[in-house]
Amino acid sequence: MRRSAKSAFNRSIKIDVLIPAIEKDLSTLPYVIDSIRKQVKHPIGKIMVVSPASKRIQALCRRKNCAFIHERRVLPITKKDIHYQTKRTNRSGWLLQQLLKLAGGSLTKRRYYLVIDADTILIRPHVFLVMGKTIFYCRNWSRPAYFRTYKKLLGTKPTASRSFVAHYMLFDKSKLSRLKRKIESRHKTRWYWAIIKKTNKQSYAGFSEFETYGNFVKAHYPGHFMIRSSLNKSFSSRPSSFSRKRIIRLAQKYRSISFHKRRWYIRKRGVRK
Template identity: 60%
Template sequence: MSLAPPRSRNGRIKIDVLIPAIDKDLETLPFVIDAIRKQVKHPIGKMMIVSPDSPRIKALCAKKKCTFVHERTVLPITKQQIRYRSKRWERSGWLLQQLLKLSGDRLGSSRYFLTMDADTVLIRPHVFRQKGKPVFYCRSWSHPEYFRVSRKLLGRRRTAPSSFVAHYMLFEKAKLAQMKKRIEARHGTRWYQAVLRSIDRSKQFGFSEFELYGNFVYAANPRGVVFKRCLNKSLSQSVKSISAKRIKALAGSFRSLSFHKRRGYSLKPKELKK
């Protein structure tokens, strides 16, 4: 019996999709789902929306033919237990959705799964495997705290030349499971507890699941990955206010659009610290 991942007629590997979401994402989520089906050039298996018990999200899943997954079946911790906040900001939910993405190796049946932020819409075609190598969409700047925590978790300095924070990423389940086992062996506790204990809770941007996994894969085989510029544009307006004509124009310069509403969510870019 062949253990090779299933492929489509054009040779591209089948993938699942995982999107953590809550009710506030319902404005963008339908557009995110539609864009994945249009722009991701892989056959898609399960499209999974991981959420609290929300009738509105369940209704959207039924309408869009997605699989609803209750977040409590994925992780044994809740947003209330994380307690990652200050007097000025609340980041517990932001951290929880990262941990849910890192739990995707327990969901679906495909060897690979794509995670997507629920406020980011693809506007150009995307491929995530190329000549047997994973394709990572990257940017030139990041937050130094992401690398400090990753080093604490895995005992390795950052080695990749770019940042993996692009609002979406393809994970290979076997490599993700290997990374989490390494964290557990190093810290003597469950991987998600190790993450929670490693974060400096005085920092608003204290952890990145994409930097953690991307640098883990890159460190193991630097020549075994493909980098592409993510070319993401952040917008403050409603996704519903963007005309098809403007999206077509933006697609000439960008691959995706992110609709960040919360003040302070997206900071001005700064150069990566080497």
């Protein structure tokens, strides 16, 4: 008899979790941490919050029994080294957070680590490894700039029919290391400098860590992953305004909900998206 995905996922593989954050994320971060402990059905080792120096985030980590990691422990560069300024806003911190996610393997001895955005809350049970295969949660749209940067970095076009940008992803350190080595071999520099250099700074969103890793795994490990729909819903309000009853109702249709700060800013300032 064929086992169901629920019974087939490996309960013995412990994973660590990495959440890049800044103080603007404090309105959502506690809910994100709680949702990981409730909804991720693998044993969790440690939850690491990677951030610039912040007493408020350190205090939250103590309350939530998480590890606070200063971002300088993860990468030898800072936001000031990136210089990503569009006509409307500075995106250097946005790109740095993606690089921190890709560098997060240095913080754990485990083979797998889960990365999740600090504004995304899981509202349904999640598994990320089934029968030795990684589960990627995908959506149906992406940004062309992500694919252009992928081709610049790796020399080939991405071939996935769906987008891997779902606000969270499980990384396999061995596959991720191969991706970095390939980038470094092609560009003769460290992988993060190559990404910074090849990202179009005129684009509001010129690079995606999730799109890059997901398409690399698809190209080089075609039998090592499975696809599920992300079923994510974005909101312009704050999670504190959501009742438990509303969350239960949303979970009937969605797997996760996101609270993007830019939307709060747009609504407050009256600026068009």
